[in-house]
Amino acid sequence: MQSVRTLVLATAKFGSKVQSLKASRQLRFSSTFSSTSGFRAVHSSEVKHQGPVAKPKDEEKQQVVLVNAIRDIDGSMITIGTSTGEQHQYPSVWLRDNCQCPKCFNTTMQSRTVDWKYFDINIKPTHVMAEENQLKLVWNDGHESDYDLNWLLERSFTENVRKEWMKQHYPMTRISWGTVDFNKILKKYDFNDILNSDATLLDWLENIATYGIALIDNTPPQEDQLRRVADRVGFIRRTQYGEEYMVKHQPGTSNLAYTSGNLQMHTDLPYYDYKPGINMLHCLVQTEGTGGENQVTDAMHVAEKLKREKPEVYKVLTETPVEWCDIGQESGYSFHSLYRTPVILNDSNGDFLRADYSQQQRDSHFSVPLDQVIPWYEAHAAFTEELYNPENTVYFKLKEREILVFDNIRLLHGRKGYEDKPSNTRHLVGSYVDWDVAYSRIRVLRKKLRGHIRSHLSSTPVQKCT
Amino acid sequence: MQSVRTLVLATAKFGSKVQSLKASRQLRFSSTFSSTSGFRAVHSSEVKHQGPVAKPKDEEKQQVVLVNAIRDIDGSMITIGTSTGEQHQYPSVWLRDNCQCPKCFNTTMQSRTVDWKYFDINIKPTHVMAEENQLKLVWNDGHESDYDLNWLLERSFTENVRKEWMKQHYPMTRISWGTVDFNKILKKYDFNDILNSDATLLDWLENIATYGIALIDNTPPQEDQLRRVADRVGFIRRTQYGEEYMVKHQPGTSNLAYTSGNLQMHTDLPYYDYKPGINMLHCLVQTEGTGGENQVTDAMHVAEKLKREKPEVYKVLTETPVEWCDIGQESGYSFHSLYRTPVILNDSNGDFLRADYSQQQRDSHFSVPLDQVIPWYEAHAAFTEELYNPENTVYFKLKEREILVFDNIRLLHGRKGYEDKPSNTRHLVGSYVDWDVAYSRIRVLRKKLRGHIRSHLSSTPVQKCT
Numbered sequence: 001m002q003s004v005r006t007l008v009l010a011t012a013k014f015g016s017k018v019q020s021l022k023a024s025r026q027l028r029f030s031s032t033f034s035s036t037s038g039f040r041a042v043h044s045s046e047v048k049h050q051g052p053v054a055k056p057k058d059e060e061k062q063q064v065v066l067v068n069a070i071r072d073i074d075g076s077m078i079t080i081g082t083s084t085g086e087q088h089q090y091p092s093v094w095l096r097d098n099c100q101c102p103k104c105f106n107t108t109m110q111s112r113t114v115d116w117k118y119f120d121i122n123i124k125p126t127h128v129m130a131e132e133n134q135l136k137l138v139w140n141d142g143h144e145s146d147y148d149l150n151w152l153l154e155r156s157f158t159e160n161v162r163k164e165w166m167k168q169h170y171p172m173t174r175i176s177w178g179t180v181d182f183n184k185i186l187k188k189y190d191f192n193d194i195l196n197s198d199a200t201l202l203d204w205l206e207n208i209a210t211y212g213i214a215l216i217d218n219t220p221p222q223e224d225q226l227r228r229v230a231d232r233v234g235f236i237r238r239t240q241y242g243e244e245y246m247v248k249h250q251p252g253t254s255n256l257a258y259t260s261g262n263l264q265m266h267t268d269l270p271y272y273d274y275k276p277g278i279n280m281l282h283c284l285v286q287t288e289g290t291g292g293e294n295q296v297t298d299a300m301h302v303a304e305k306l307k308r309e310k311p312e313v314y315k316v317l318t319e320t321p322v323e324w325c326d327i328g329q330e331s332g333y334s335f336h337s338l339y340r341t342p343v344i345l346n347d348s349n350g351d352f353l354r355a356d357y358s359q360q361q362r363d364s365h366f367s368v369p370l371d372q373v374i375p376w377y378e379a380h381a382a383f384t385e386e387l388y389n390p391e392n393t394v395y396f397k398l399k400e401r402e403i404l405v406f407d408n409i410r411l412l413h414g415r416k417g418y419e420d421k422p423s424n425t426r427h428l429v430g431s432y433v434d435w436d437v438a439y440s441r442i443r444v445l446r447k448k449l450r451g452h453i454r455s456h457l458s459s460t461p462v463q464k465c466t
Numbered sequence: 467m468q469s470v471r472t473l474v475l476a477t478a479k480f481g482s483k484v485q486s487l488k489a490s491r492q493l494r495f496s497s498t499f500s501s502t503s504g505f506r507a508v509h510s511s512e513v514k515h516q517g518p519v520a521k522p523k524d525e526e527k528q529q530v531v532l533v534n535a536i537r538d539i540d541g542s543m544i545t546i547g548t549s550t551g552e553q554h555q556y557p558s559v560w561l562r563d564n565c566q567c568p569k570c571f572n573t574t575m576q577s578r579t580v581d582w583k584y585f586d587i588n589i590k591p592t593h594v595m596a597e598e599n600q601l602k603l604v605w606n607d608g609h610e611s612d613y614d615l616n617w618l619l620e621r622s623f624t625e626n627v628r629k630e631w632m633k634q635h636y637p638m639t640r641i642s643w644g645t646v647d648f649n650k651i652l653k654k655y656d657f658n659d660i661l662n663s664d665a666t667l668l669d670w671l672e673n674i675a676t677y678g679i680a681l682i683d684n685t686p687p688q689e690d691q692l693r694r695v696a697d698r699v700g701f702i703r704r705t706q707y708g709e710e711y712m713v714k715h716q717p718g719t720s721n722l723a724y725t726s727g728n729l730q731m732h733t734d735l736p737y738y739d740y741k742p743g744i745n746m747l748h749c750l751v752q753t754e755g756t757g758g759e760n761q762v763t764d765a766m767h768v769a770e771k772l773k774r775e776k777p778e779v780y781k782v783l784t785e786t787p788v789e790w791c792d793i794g795q796e797s798g799y800s801f802h803s804l805y806r807t808p809v810i811l812n813d814s815n816g817d818f819l820r821a822d823y824s825q826q827q828r829d830s831h832f833s834v835p836l837d838q839v840i841p842w843y844e845a846h847a848a849f850t851e852e853l854y855n856p857e858n859t860v861y862f863k864l865k866e867r868e869i870l871v872f873d874n875i876r877l878l879h880g881r882k883g884y885e886d887k888p889s890n891t892r893h894l895v896g897s898y899v900d901w902d903v904a905y906s907r908i909r910v911l912r913k914k915l916r917g918h919i920r921s922h923l924s925s926t927p928v929q930k931c932t
Contacts, residue, residue, distance in 0.1 A: 076840065089836055093843045098830040110793045111722050111826040116730060117854050121847045157836040166833055169804055234799065238701055240906065256577050264582060272902045274740045327576045333700065336909035336919070337902065338635055360577040364564040367632055370555055370623040374542065377559045381587045388583050436738045436803065440706065443802035453802070 066130045066149040075124030080135055080152065088156045093121045095137060098155075099145040168453050172209045172439070174410070176301035182394045188215040191403075194229060201232055202445040204405075205438055208278060212298060212407035219282055219401045226282050226431040229403065234437035237276050239269055240326070240335045247281065247428035249420050254328030256360045260426070262417035265297060265387050266358035268408050268432075270324035271337040275356070276432035279408040283398040285427040291418030292426055294404060297393040299355035299412050302386040303344050307352075316379035317344045320372055323363035324356060340367070343383060354409040357383075387412060398428070408432070532596045532615040541590030546601055546618065554622045559587045561603060564621075565611040634919050638675045638905070640876070642767035648860045654681040657869070660695060667698055668911040670871075671904055674744060678764060678873035685748055685867045692748050692897040695869065700903035703742050705735055706792070706801045713747065713894035715886050720794030722826045726892070728883035731763060731853050732824035734874050734898075736790035737803040741822070742898035745874040749864040751893040757884030758892055760870060762877050763859040765821035768852040769810050773818075782845035783810045786838055789829035790822060806833070809849060820875040823849075853878060864894070874898070 065083035071092070072079070079089050097114060099105065104114045120141075127138035135147040153161070177185050187207050193200040194216060207214045219225050226244055230236040236243045241255070250258040257263060269275050286292060307314040319342060326337045345354040366373065386392055395416070398404055406413065418426055446453040531549035537558070538545070545555050563580060565571065570580045586607075593604035601613040620631070643651050653673050659666040660682055673680045685691050692710060696702040702709045707721070716724040723729055735741050752758060773780040785808060792803045811820040832839065852858055861882070864870055872879065884892055912919040 091836070091839045091843070094832065094839055097843070106722070108718065109720050109722050109826070110791075112828060112830075113722070113727075114825065115728070116825050116847075116850050119847065119850070121843050155831055157832075157834070157839065159835070162833045162835075165831060169831075170806065234706070234801075235704055238704065240700070240903070252574065254575050256572070256575055256579070261579075262581070274900055274902055325576075334910045335700075335906045336913065337906045338909065339902075340636065359580065359582050360575070362578060364578075365621055365631060365635075366560065366623075367628045368623070369625070369628075370557070373557045373560055373623065377557070377563070377587050381582075381585065384582050384585070434740055436740055436805075437706070440801045440803045443804065444800045447802065 064149065064153065066133045066135065069128050069130040069135050071125055071128045075126075078125065078128060078135070078137070080130065080149075082149070082153075088152065088158060090152065090155075090157070092124055095125075095135075095145065095147065096123050096139060096143075099143070100147065100151070101143075101145060103143075104145075169443070174212065174300060175210050176304055177211060177298050178301050178392050179390060179394050185211040186213060186215065188217050191216050191219040191225070191229075191401075195232060198445055198449060202442065202449060205233065205442050205445070208405055208407060209438070209442065212300070212410045213296060214405050216403035216405060217399075217401060219403050221284050221401060223284065223429050226280050226403065226429055229280065230431055230433050233278075233433050233441050235433070237432040237434045237437070239272070239276060239432065240333060240337060241330050241430075243431060245430045247430055248426055254330070257415075260418050260420055263415040264359050265295065265384075265393075265412040265414040266360065267299075267356055267412055269326075269337075270341070270356035270358050270361055271326045271339045273339055274434075275354075276408050277435035278433045278438055279406050279413070280431050280433070281398070281404045282429045282431075283400050283402050283404070283427075284429060285425060286398060286400050287418040287420065287426040288424045289419055289421070291416045293395045293397045293416045295393055295395045295414040295416070296406060297387045297412045298410065299344070299357065299387070300352045300410050302383065302392055303352040303355070305386060305392075306383065310382060313379040313382045314344070316372075316375050317383055318342050318346050320368055320376045320379070322356070322376075323365050323367060324358065324361050325363040325365075326361055338363075343380065355412065357387075357412055409435075530615065530619065532599045532601065535594050535596040535601050537591055537594045541592075541606075544591065544594060544601070544603070546596065546615075548615070548619075554618065554624060556618065556621075556623070558590055561591075561601075561611065561613065562589050562605060562609075565609070566613065566617070567609075567611060570611075635909070640678065640766060641676050642770055643677060643764050644767050644858050645856060645860050651677040652679060652681065654683050657682050657685040657691070657695075657867075661698060664911055664915060668908065668915060671699065671908050671911070674871055674873060675904070675908065678766070678876045679762060680871050682869035682871060683865075683867060685869050687750050687867060689750065689895050692746050692869065692895055695746065696897055696899050699744075699899050699907050701899070703898040703900045703903070705738070705742060705898065706799060706803060707796050707896075709897060711896045713896055714892055720796070723881075726884050726886055729881040730825050731761065731850075731859075731878040731880040732826065733765075733822055733878055735792075735803075736807070736822035736824050736827055737792045737805045739805055740900075741820075742874050743901035744899045744904055745872050745879070746897050746899070747864070747870045748895045748897075749866050749868050749870070749893075750895060751891060752864060752866050753884040753886065753892040754890045755885055755887070757882045759861045759863045759882045761859055761861045761880040761882070762872060763853045764876065765810070765823065765853070765878050766818045766876050768849065768858055769818040769821070771852060771858075772849065776848060779845040779848045780810070782838075782841050783849055784808050784812050786834055786842045786845070788822070788842075789831050789833060790824065790827050791829040791831075792827055804829075809846065821878065823853075823878055875901075 063084075064086075066080060067083050068081040070079050070081075071077065076092050077089055078092060078095060079087055081087050097119070098112070099114065104112065106113050124140050125137040126140050127136075129136040133149045135149070135152060137145045137147075139145070154165070156162075175185070185207075187204075189200060189204045194204055204214055204216075216229065223244065223246070227236060247257055249260040253259065267275070268279055281294075303314065303317075306317070321340045321342055324339050324341070326335065328335060341356050343355065343357055344352060345356070347353040366376075368376065420426060443453045529550075530552075532546060533549050534547040536545050536547075537543065542558050543555055544558060544561060545553055547553050563585070564578070565580065570578065572579050590606050591603040592606050593602075595602040599615045601615070601618060603611045603613075605611070619627070622628075641651070651673075653670075655666060655670045660670055670680055670682075682695065689710065689712070693702060713723055715726040719725065733741070734745055747760075769780065769783075772783070787806045787808055790805050790807070792801065794801060807822050809821065809823055810818060811822070813819040832842075834842065886892060909919045
């Protein structure tokens, strides 16, 4: 391992590999929207043939040695050079803000402790050294900071490094699917494996994040089993319908799901700002007669199709706010929930982020100018037609002991009407887990099982259903 | 009460009061952002002198009589005329979609039951009648629909009616405040009143929604009392730190709040997409020595000031995404939470919607192009300076039995360091309730106590502190 000590206080001459200070301002603001950030949308056909597993970047980095470090004339920028000929620039203010010494950073809490009430953004280093693969700085207030080369390289402001980091940490490439793809993308997991194997748990979560749906089988036939699954992920998301809700025919209910009638395609709780992320339905008793089939459609797939084939319809669906409403009572708790958002919500790249759709929860109040009403109904009808188009929608009758798990802000679900008999009362239990919690678990498990939190999609082909 | 029956199948001649079909497309898309929708920002100085209580619109409407109803030549639009000379237009497709008959609408569930799989958006009425203050339609498939005049008027597509409805249902006018206003806007409520009086509960919730802060006093000194308050609103919002978290010095903790050190100004859980809405801190034991004071700043007030005085700084703060991160363990639960959003998030009107700020949870990864780094640090320093500016920030030492309640996506809070003694261990309990749940409760209580869900701010002056 080579180490080179340099101390440069003169004007720096930057090499051609130094990134441009005028780098284009390519911000992706999906994170500013009301949903999980960083989704990348891909169609299932695009990921079926991929190359071999890429060599992890960490291994490559171990070969790299810090060869020099220089500051620019006013001390506001530090440039490091490596044995591979790369140069990386770091603003002094960022370096001081991220000093890793025990006074400035608490490693136990993984928290910055620099007090910003007294922080001087004009602070400059007086001494800049490259020593034993560390950048060492002495600041003009006497404070000293050391930075490991690998730590710096992982935080490089070059476009490639930033893109790689984003891919690793917001890795939710979502792959859309139609009916023809359904058998390929639907995986079934064993209940006990979910509970006992971290690898299975991770694979299951990644599949829900990617395709929006997965099944669990061999679930014990008790009402409290979803809680065990949710606890493996993190914890249940409570809503106005409780932590677990019983889906069976309940006379006098204030919710259409609690009847035996046909249940039109919908997302759950569109009338919340914080819509539940992952929806789980555990089948305890299925109807022995006809009906009771579940239906699901990937709204992302439908949205992409409309965007491609009927851009005007897509535009109307993404720009017309709709009132979603739920007024009622549940176990003595009265609610009047209301939220205003379009049927399709785009991220700021114009890509599908979320769907809200429910005839039963769409308010009769429609607070838009009159001239937008008929165009919206036309667009809504076109969207609905695609939702029920056999090319896009699938029906299946959930079996007892199965749990249907799906992305509630992406997939629409419905149910065919059925008829209970005295000896056969259809009975499902429902519960939710939020994406914040599921993504956290994915990152923790990736780190634990793979040593990094890179997406499985960057190296593996699409999973086949079992 | 006069009733006039008309049957008009010829071309309609619309009066001058008919709203323009070319109404301007004034959409406010705050609802598409990652926060509660429909906020309107006002400064406290703007609402101190208001007029008397306005006459409720419902009373006025009782005087109005339906005098005629006509359809246009192709049957796509119905116009009704009232005894006050007003005319209101309703698209036929909207009327059919919102038929209130038992086949199309379930009043128990307050849900549309029209099956959209078979819905014909080109359906037209063949007969249009105004009878006994009802619009009566016969459709070309033979279906019949009746609509009460008041029901129709409440759903008019005219700009005034839509604005009034929005004001009533998304009524969260938020009033910003600085230090000089603090004593005027801070109200203190009695714990038992919150628990036993719906009027107090509503007043308290409206004050938190409006000013972002309120105190509760006389709370019993047990760790489970926040749950009683949360249950009055709806239910607790669970996070990775549990449903209730203990804020006291805990050696080896992974969270800076659980130390006795100085706690810089911050919002809680910026690393969640779904950030907790209302933050409650119950003081069980306060330190008897120096320190331990809480500090709060209204980030909306600071944001408005920066927008006015330093628009470039404001722009950078709203456009530069920042990584917020929390990696750790809590009661055996491992998490790796991560979210990317600017320090100030605007709604699509360019007004303040939400703040995310935390030195301790801001990641050292800063995934923006190099040329954005220094401008962001400059903006962040300007924001921080205003947060600690004595004109904007207030300190107060929470007393035992008090609960500090504040809007976690609007107010920043901090704490001065303190020192525990063997006989005096500072001890607070924290818990959250989401805005979805709080707003639902506000609507339910307004309806119950006032018969409507209009904002108290439209008719009453600013509350004085007690």
